[in-house]
Every structure is written in C-alpha cells, then in structure tokens.
Amino acid sequence: MLTAADSAFAARLDAALPEGTLRPLTAAYQEEPRGRFHGNGGLLAAPRDTEEVARVVALCNDARVGIVPWGGGTGLVGGQILSDGPAPLILSLERMNKVEAVYPEENVLIAQAGAVLEDIHAAARARDRLFPLTLASQGSCRIGGNLATNAGGVNVLRYGNARELCLGVEAVLADGSVLRGLKRLRKDNTGYDLKDLLIGSEGSLGVITAASLKLSPIPAAEGAALMVVESPAAALTLLAMARARLGEGVSGFELIARQGLDFLAETMPELRQPFATPPDWMVLVDLGLPRGLDPQAALEELFAAGAEAGLVHDGVIAQNEAQRAEFWTLRETIPEANRKIGAISSHDISLPLGAIPDFIAEAGAALARLGEIRINCFGHLGDGNLHYNAFPAPGRDRADYEALREPVKRLVHDLVDRYDGSVSAEHGIGRLKVPDLERYGDPAKLAVMRAIKAALDPNGIMNPGAVLRA
Amino acid sequence: MLTAADSAFAARLDAALPEGTLRPLTAAYQEEPRGRFHGNGGLLAAPRDTEEVARVVALCNDARVGIVPWGGGTGLVGGQILSDGPAPLILSLERMNKVEAVYPEENVLIAQAGAVLEDIHAAARARDRLFPLTLASQGSCRIGGNLATNAGGVNVLRYGNARELCLGVEAVLADGSVLRGLKRLRKDNTGYDLKDLLIGSEGSLGVITAASLKLSPIPAAEGAALMVVESPAAALTLLAMARARLGEGVSGFELIARQGLDFLAETMPELRQPFATPPDWMVLVDLGLPRGLDPQAALEELFAAGAEAGLVHDGVIAQNEAQRAEFWTLRETIPEANRKIGAISSHDISLPLGAIPDFIAEAGAALARLGEIRINCFGHLGDGNLHYNAFPAPGRDRADYEALREPVKRLVHDLVDRYDGSVSAEHGIGRLKVPDLERYGDPAKLAVMRAIKAALDPNGIMNPGAVLRA
Numbered sequence: 010m011l012t013a014a015d016s017a018f019a020a021r022l023d024a025a026l027p028e029g030t031l032r033p034l035t036a037a038y039q040e041e042p043r044g045r046f047h048g049n050g051g052l053l054a055a056p057r058d059t060e061e062v063a064r065v066v067a068l069c070n071d072a073r074v075g076i077v078p079w080g081g082g083t084g085l086v087g088g089q090i091l092s093d094g095p096a097p098l099i100l101s102l103e104r105m106n107k108v109e110a111v112y113p114e115e116n117v118l119i120a121q122a123g124a125v126l127e128d129i130h131a132a133a134r135a136r137d138r139l140f141p142l143t144l145a146s147q148g149s150c151r152i153g154g155n156l157a158t159n160a161g162g163v164n165v166l167r168y169g170n171a172r173e174l175c176l177g178v179e180a181v182l183a184d185g186s187v188l189r190g191l192k193r194l195r196k197d198n199t200g201y202d203l204k205d206l207l208i209g210s211e212g213s214l215g216v217i218t219a220a221s222l223k224l225s226p227i228p229a230a231e232g233a234a235l236m237v238v239e240s241p242a243a244a245l246t247l248l249a250m251a252r253a254r255l256g257e258g259v260s261g262f263e264l265i266a267r268q269g270l271d272f273l274a275e276t277m278p279e280l281r282q283p284f285a286t287p288p289d290w291m292v293l294v295d296l297g298l299p300r301g302l303d304p305q306a307a308l309e310e311l312f313a314a315g316a317e318a319g320l321v322h323d324g325v326i327a328q329n330e331a332q333r334a335e336f337w338t339l340r341e342t343i344p345e346a347n348r349k350i351g352a353i354s355s356h357d358i359s360l361p362l363g364a365i366p367d368f369i370a371e372a373g374a375a376l377a378r379l380g381e382i383r384i385n386c387f388g389h390l391g392d393g394n395l396h397y398n399a400f401p402a403p404g405r406d407r408a409d410y411e412a413l414r415e416p417v418k419r420l421v422h423d424l425v426d427r428y429d430g431s432v433s434a435e436h437g438i439g440r441l442k443v444p445d446l447e448r449y450g451d452p453a454k455l456a457v458m459r460a461i462k463a464a465l466d467p468n469g470i471m472n473p474g475a476v477l478r479a
Numbered sequence: 480m481l482t483a484a485d486s487a488f489a490a491r492l493d494a495a496l497p498e499g500t501l502r503p504l505t506a507a508y509q510e511e512p513r514g515r516f517h518g519n520g521g522l523l524a525a526p527r528d529t530e531e532v533a534r535v536v537a538l539c540n541d542a543r544v545g546i547v548p549w550g551g552g553t554g555l556v557g558g559q560i561l562s563d564g565p566a567p568l569i570l571s572l573e574r575m576n577k578v579e580a581v582y583p584e585e586n587v588l589i590a591q592a593g594a595v596l597e598d599i600h601a602a603a604r605a606r607d608r609l610f611p612l613t614l615a616s617q618g619s620c621r622i623g624g625n626l627a628t629n630a631g632g633v634n635v636l637r638y639g640n641a642r643e644l645c646l647g648v649e650a651v652l653a654d655g656s657v658l659r660g661l662k663r664l665r666k667d668n669t670g671y672d673l674k675d676l677l678i679g680s681e682g683s684l685g686v687i688t689a690a691s692l693k694l695s696p697i698p699a700a701e702g703a704a705l706m707v708v709e710s711p712a713a714a715l716t717l718l719a720m721a722r723a724r725l726g727e728g729v730s731g732f733e734l735i736a737r738q739g740l741d742f743l744a745e746t747m748p749e750l751r752q753p754f755a756t757p758p759d760w761m762v763l764v765d766l767g768l769p770r771g772l773d774p775q776a777a778l779e780e781l782f783a784a785g786a787e788a789g790l791v792h793d794g795v796i797a798q799n800e801a802q803r804a805e806f807w808t809l810r811e812t813i814p815e816a817n818r819k820i821g822a823i824s825s826h827d828i829s830l831p832l833g834a835i836p837d838f839i840a841e842a843g844a845a846l847a848r849l850g851e852i853r854i855n856c857f858g859h860l861g862d863g864n865l866h867y868n869a870f871p872a873p874g875r876d877r878a879d880y881e882a883l884r885e886p887v888k889r890l891v892h893d894l895v896d897r898y899d900g901s902v903s904a905e906h907g908i909g910r911l912k913v914p915d916l917e918r919y920g921d922p923a924k925l926a927v928m929r930a931i932k933a934a935l936d937p938n939g940i941m942n943p944g945a946v947l948r949a
Contacts, residue, residue, distance in 0.1 A: 359666045
C-alpha cells in the first residue's frame, strides 16, 4: 500500500535535500496534452543531479510514496499523470538538462535526462552530427521521457526508435541504487540488456537520469517530394522500390490522406496546400543521400519508375531546403488540425506492412457501419505505423459521439489485433492503454512483466498504475 | 538444488514425448570450439516443435533438472557446456530448423530457432533480400544461438548486432509457458521489452524457439578495398571520412595488423597475401551502395582523400566480386591462423572509438613488460570491437605461458575497464567470463540481473551457471 506525499513527508525531503529541490506544484504538472487525465496533487521535486534523484527515490521507497517521473509532459497516454490513489511525488528532471559531452569522432553524445530534444539536436549539429530522433514535440519533450516511452517519430524507418538510438542509460532504481550504464560502446555483451528493459518501461521500473546517445553523420545531401499515389498498396510498392534503389537513403516515408489535407484547409486555411485538388492518398518521401547522389534527380527517377508502374500519377519535388521544410510542416501540422477538429478516438497502431491495405479498407467499412465518421489515417507508413483517428461528421461535435468512443476504439483495436498488429506503436501504454494491454497482450508476456515489476520495485512506488495496474 | 537428469527422469521424458525426442548424447554435445570446457554428461532431447519444447522444459522444472539449450555449439565462452554439478538435459533445437516464412515486401523472415544462419541467408537471397548477420561460423551456427548470445560479426557497423536484426521472439520460459512474440512489426510499444531481455541472456532466462527477423534490401552495388593505414588512429579518421561521404554505405570496416598477416603466412602459406611486405596496419573497407554510385570509384576517392590527409599510403581495390571475396577470406581466416598458433589468452573487447589508439599503445607496452608475447589485434574497428589476442614468442608453445595466462588476461581486461570498455563485446559471458562480469560489472546491474533471474527462473534450471553463478 502506498501512502500520500503529505506535508510530513515534504518536511523529510526538505531536510534531506538542498533548498529549492521541492517546488510549488503548478497546474502544468497536473495536465497532459489530450486533457484526458488530471493530476491528484502531491509534491514536486526537481533534483539537480543523479545523487539527489537517488536520495529522493530512496526516501519515497522508505515511506512508500509513489513517484511519477516528469520529463517534458508531452506524453499522449497519461503516463505522466496520476489521477487517483495516494498523491505522489512528481519527480521532474527539468534541472538536469545539460548535454554533458559530444564525441563527434565516436558518434556519441551524453545528455542528462532532462535535456530538451531540440537542444540535443543543436549540440549534435554544432559538431557536424545528427541525432535523428524527430518528433512534433521536440521543442519541449526531454530525452529522459523520449527514452522512457521509446519514442518514435518520423525517422524511425532509417534510424530506429529511441531505443536504437541509445547506447546506454544511467538510472535510479526503486531502492535508490544507481545503475551506471553510460558507456560509449556499440557492442557490449556483458549480461542482460537492462538498458532496453528500462527504455519503454515508462518510469515503472526506474528513473532514467542520463543517456549515452548514438549520433550519425549528416547525410551529404537531402531532399523530399510529395507523390500522389493510387492507394495505400501503391504507396507500399513505391516504398519497396525506393528502398531497393536507395537503401537507407530513404529517411522518411509518410502517408497523408485527403482527410488530413481537408482538415488542414478547414482549420488552417492560410497553410499552403501542394495540390489544387487534395489527392486521396499521397506520400512524403524524404531522402538523405551520400556524396555523389543528387536527391532531386533520385526523386525524379523514383517518380518516373513509380509512374511507369502505375503507382503514382502526380507529384512535386522540393526545389530547395525551404520547400522541403514546407512539406514537413504540412505533415507535422496534421495533428494540430486533428486537435482542432476534435477526435472521437485516436489510435496509434502498427501493422505488418503487408496487412495495411486490407486493414484500411476493412476498418473504414466497419466504422461506416457504426455511424457517420470521418477517418484521418496518416503516419509513418515505412514503419507500418498509422495514426488512425476517427472524427465526427462535418458540423457535429465529438461530444455527440461520446457513446461511440469505446465501440470505435474497440473495433479498431480488435481489427489491429486480428492482423497481428500493435495497439500502441510509438506512444506507449501509460495509463490510457492499460486495459488494452491486458486485453490484447500475450498472457505470458504480462506474467513476465508483472514478475519483473515485483522483483525490481517490490513496493510499487515507480509510476504506480502506468503500464501495469497498481 | 538441482537434480541430475538420470535414467528415471529419462523414462518420464520418454513417456511424455514422441519417440525419437531423446537421443544418444554424442561427444559433439560435450565439446566447444576452444576446448576449455567439457560436458558432464546428461540427456539429449531434440523436440520437433515449440509445444514439445514447452513440455520438456515443464518436466525439467518439475524435477529441478538443469537445461542447457543447444544451437550450433559454436559459442566461444562455454555457454553451451555444463562441466560440473548435476548432469543436465541438453535441449537441442536442431530439428526445429525451418525458415517458416519470408515476407520480402515487409523485409521480414520468420525462422525456427534451429535454422542454420547460412540457410536464413539463402532464404532471404532467394527473395532478393539480405539478412545481414555474418559470422565465420555461419555454416553451422543456428539463429537461436545467435540471438541468445546477441551475436555480432562483420556487418554490425551498418546493420547492428543480432538484437537489432530481430523484431520478435517466441520463447519457452522456465515454467514451460510460451512467450508468443513473433510479430512482424517495426514499432510496438506495448509493455516491457522482453525480446531484448531474452536476446543476450544466453539461455539463462528461457529458450528461444523462433524469431521474426529484419531483412534489408540488397545494396545495389558492393565493393571492397584493403587500405594500408599509418596507425589505428589514422584508421579511425579514415572511418569518419568514409562515413561522412557514404553514410550507411560503409558496411564493414575491419582492422588487420601485421601480426595477423604473419600468422597467415606462417600457417597457411598457400593463401595469397595482398602486399609483398605485410603492412603494420591495414583496414578492409567494405561498401554497399545505392543505385547511381560506383563502389570502385567511391573507394578510389576515399583513398585519394585519405592519402591527401596522410592517413593511407598504399591500397588495393577489389576489381570484382571474386577479389572482394578474397579480401574477406583473408580477414575471416585470421581466427583459424590464431588457433593454429595457439593463443595464450584471447580477448573480445570493445572500447570507445576514441580510446582505441591509446589502448593499443598502452596494452602493447604493458604486455611487453610481462614477457615475450606476440599480439594479434584485429577486428571490427567500426564498432570499437577488437579481438586482442596474445600469443607465445616464435618457436615457443602456449603451454610455456600457462603461468602468464591469468596475468595477461587481467592486464588486458583491467585496461579495458579503465577506458570504460567491455570485456565481452560480442561473444557473451557464458561460463568463461562469469568472474569477469562479477569483477567489472556495475554492482547495481548485477543485482538487477540476479533479481530478474530469480523472478523468471526461481528454480535455477535455465542454463545453470551461465552468465550468473548458479
């Protein structure tokens, strides 16, 4: 049983930690972007270094006070908000925000967990290197949260998820001990892979305090195109064609549906649209090529080959970096348009690539039978990761659809499950998807997860109720 | 306490499993390539499918009989050999050797754990895809063993270790339950990363029975060169130069020392050597490039740039696939030459790239103070992974150096530890390096590993004594 982080506990923390560690708990720490979860109070601590984190955690463990680790607060599944039960200690990494070292010749960067993703990008760029993790929230999310949730984003196709971009972590475990794993090694087969266990555990097994990150050379030349495709199936064939020609040079391959463009036109009419008539389906193809290859020429050739194969029938190739950025802005603004429209239910799913066309057709048909629903299906097609979101009919409000929310979600997730997909591709489980994990998760996997949680956090203080029911 | 797999237990297995599951335990299952470990007998079972594996494991768990999972038997750290304690059941995956499906359009292949690595290569090639894991033992090692040990090899620089090449595993856990994780997904953030926990756990947490593997497009054009470099430091600068120009196009970057070439000349005089006078240091640069780039031209340009920077001063570019294969044969034959010479002590180490030149200089100087020792330092420079092996002086035998073996190993590993490297880069811990893990491992990491082992295998039946002391 956990106990609340009350004033007596605050006094103990105050006595054990430097002044300024405990801070006023403002509203910002009690909210999350989708407004589904609201915090139930508690204390806010912002330690300055790993040893202070360890001290805070050990005190919480002694007192059986739950800990909610806090990064940038941008998570989409409520992993950063405890709504019920004894009020927790919110442990913010915001003061541990330094990029500690960059080793360009090793393609390694060491950052504290509170470093903002964009600052990491900048530190890498300053040494002529790339840290590829790229998300809409990069101006405010922090690397500790990115790792805790194994964040994805738009460059996964080429560079992998946050997990693949991390060489090692330092973390404070539930008993206050410190796992020291900040090695700068590409290969290290000395025992169990605890780094990857902590990554994606959403703070439920420990608090990541620093990370050793993998950098990449900046591609010699970059480019992008929007290509109008006949169908999702055609998009997948085009992807295979692109990868056969250009290999890892295909950095991003994003699917955009007409519904997304319509939402953009409706909510942000000032945003320039690439085609006079929004196409049913298009893809944003992004390339980063080695020296000796010209991205525009490569995109022209890909377009020609795709056209000859009957896959694409219109397109525009970015003529410069500004236009490439414009294409990406279009893509990255879709979630904002979605928020303005107001979704009935949003789904962050992944599927075997080959199952995507059938899934899109079947899910669309089945949802149409539920009611008048608009679907915006877009996302990281190259990774099999779709943001498959359901919206009210024109002129109606999400509130009108309250009764449909669960049936819509169930329908989509059941179908994903039938195709052996995932009901959380990149956002994680948090608190929002705990019932989905229980419903669709492999029972043996859940049993192992619970056994690991019990072994590493016997008092259940680490992010109680996230990932696994408390 | 474990009990021996005796004849009474054999009778129980026989009754519960189809005829032919239990087989005669031949000498091949009691040996390992380096001859350091010898088996202490026991039973040999070769189930035909996952359900039979589960039945075997459950019976062992009930009877407290230790299980040694057996793949191709090619491991180099004794993980496949139990030498003492109650005789185990050796669980061979050899009959579960099928490639079950290839999805070229998804870049996915599903294989049973007993599939031989070379058969997986062939199945991928037949569908115009690449499975990049490449090791000297690929004709006999099995994918289950490759995953259990997180095998490395020569393509890690570009494609990652076995871990990065695996999308999901099916495994039988210590209680006989089956973890069903054969998804064909690039992104799946539904709970803890058990795949990566099992990968590299060397059979100590469960038996991998099948895997979903990540394929890649075959590069449009491939090529290789041997370049004579001034020093290891020059080799690293050349590597950075190559990656800045060609990005992921650099598939392999192997360091070869004169000592290796001398050993080849001494033990295999028939093998053609590329240079009349063996250079002190050279690198094998292997490229796999996208359409539109010519590997020979790219290698020429790299050589010219390296020469201008004073890094390289001689070289030979493969004029065709046969010559490229010859270069690789040279590299891949060095371990055989080493075996013929007979090492005092072999070390599979990794270091931060930037530390390698100093390490090589310091280790060489320190070993010279211990005695007359020849060093063959070679390997996967691009990954920071060196095979740093110590040999007797000419005309002397490894037996003369028996007393030096431990001091040599200690010296090398202590220095690796001082540089924040790893004492097992790609071979794993097995039984050989358990004391090293205890000596150099982070205490918090070891505590977590022991807690996980106790939680998932409370009776200690899974590969007892491997990775962690039984």
